[in-house]
Amino acid sequence: MTTGPRVAIVGGGIAGSLCGLILRSRGLQPTIFDRGTRRIGGRLAGGVEPDSGAHFLRASDSGSQFAAVLQMLAREGAVAPWSGRMGILGSRGGGFLPATVADGTMVTSMRKDGAAPEAPSDTGDFCGFISGRRSSATPLFVGTPDNAAICERIASLADIPVQRHAVTAAALSPEGGWNIKAGPDGGSEPDFDALVLASHDPSLAAATVAALAESAPEEAASRMNQLCAALRDVRQHSEPVFSLSAHFEMGSLDALPFDAATVPGSPEVQFVVRDASKPGRDADGGLLSAVSTAAYARALLTEHADEPAAAAAAASEGMTREVARLLAPYGVRPPVRATAKRWGAGLPGKTLGIDEECVSLEPWRLAVCGDFLRMRSSPLEAAAESGLAAGERVASWFS
Secondary structure (H helix, E strand, O other): OOOOOEEEEEOOOHHHHHHHHHHHHOOOEEEEEOOOOOOOOHHHOOOOOOOOOOOOEOOOOOOOHHHHHHHHHHHOOOEEEEOOOEEEEOOOOOOEEEHHHHOOOOHHHHOOOOOOOOOOOOOOOHHHOOOOOOOOOOOEEEEOOOHHHHHHHHHHHOOOOEEOOOEEEEEEOOOOOEEEEEOOOOEEEEEEOEEEEOOOOOHHHHHHHHHHHOOOOHHHHHHHHHHHHHHHHHHHOOEEEEEEEEEOOOOHHHHOOOOEEEOOOOOOEEEEEEHHHOOOOOOOOOEEEEEEOHHHHHHHHHHOOOOHHHHHHHHHHHHHHHHHHHHHHHOOOOOOEEEEEEEEEEEOOOOOOOOOOOEEEHHHOEEEOOOOOOOOOOHHHHHHHHHHHHHHHHHHHHO
16 A cells, blocks of 8 residues: 555646646555546536537647557546547538648638637637647547546546545645645645645635745745736636537438538637547437637626626527538538536636746645646647646655
8 A cells, every 4th residue: 555645636637637647656645636526527527418528638749748648548448549530610611621631721811800819729720629630649539438537537547536625725834734625614634745736727826825935035935926926817818618519310410521620710619529429429429519719708708797607508509500500501400409518717828838847846845737837739738748747746856
């Protein structure tokens, strides 16, 4: 039985779960704290509908540690390669352009008005879907039986305990251990030897570093306060999106010439995917998922600022109408039902722009990881690489 140092990981998404995987492999005892009531996973977990969260994982560098981890997870049956008819879908009668042809195409030039996107993620190339495609050595992966199962499976494979509570605060005790306040009653989990903040929302990281800065030496405190300001700034620039799950009559989506596509010219929808094209899904199913543009989501959330449910309903109506219009040229009738789920901070609109994959404050045995540190072809790849780096960094403190 492992008796190494105890490490608290706040956040059970891809960053936190992969950080825990590394820590366990290095002989430490990680515990994941996550507010997910059904299962951990962050943006991979989605909502009630299948695959209503993030849609795929990919390591753009076939020689990276993340690529090796994906291959290991594939051998364990946690993920599987996803291939199919993928590319770019014209939103104004432009038809479908396969990815093999679109590789050399400037996706942003296909925008309807040629103008710059209103949000950094609204380039028409959803999470590097086209630009991240380099060769068969960097395939797309999806979870089996769905993406929401990936992080749970990682925790299970590494035998990492999970506390299903929202963390409200983390404080360093006078003895040097980390105390984690979590749960509805604000109970405390004491004496962790190190802390990793792996939430895609950097608010807790900013508050934790600010508290440490109060008693830090002057020069260190100044740099820590700068870090706090930068973390708060990137939080303000996070971009919301809506994920639509649209159910069609059985067999009606078979007429489509694509399985997944970016939609550069649509103001409402930037990505569409047939669920049945992913391994392990119902091959005869009629589920199609779509991701809104950040600009469209932001406009709806501003219009319905005091009514989140009304914003989701409006997104469902507007995105359903747009999806029906996009599919009509292929003889597909409108969906029989559809629902939209909001990702309040779905995509990073800005990063810290640092060279390191994670922030490391070794004197306090604190690490911060997430997709908001440096840019990658997709936010999930950025989060994964950051979580892996945080695991290695924390393990090195005790080696």
